[in-house]
Amino acid sequence: MKYTYKTQGTCSTNIELDVEDNIVKEVAFWGGCNGNLQGISRLVTGMPVVKVIETLEGVRCGRRSTSCPDQLCKALHEMGY
Numbered sequence: 001m002k003y004t005y006k007t008q009g010t011c012s013t014n015i016e017l018d019v020e021d022n023i024v025k026e027v028a029f030w031g032g033c034n035g036n037l038q039g040i041s042r043l044v045t046g047m048p049v050v051k052v053i054e055t056l057e058g059v060r061c062g063r064r065s066t067s068c069p070d071q072l073c074k075a076l077h078e079m080g081y
Helices: 034-044 049-056 068-078
Strands: 002-006 012-020 023-031
Touching (some): 012 068, 023 034
Antiparallel strands (some): 002 012, 012 023
16 A cells, blocks of 8 residues: 655655555655665565564654654554554
C-alpha cells in the first residue's frame, strides 16, 4: 500500500512510503536532512513494520517532541499498523 503522510514538527514536510505484507518496501522523505533521511530510508527498507515502530517511535530531534523517524512511525500507525 502506497501512502503519503504530511509530517508535523519536523524539517521534512512529507513522507512517501510503500508497505506490503507488513514489510516496509520503500520510504522517501521530502525536505529535511537529506543524508540522514536517506540513511533511515535504507535502513528500514525490508524491515517488518513492527520492528520499525519498536526501534524508532519516540525518537526526538533536539528539544522538539518528535523527529523524522518518529513521524515515520506516526505515518505507519495512521496506515493501521
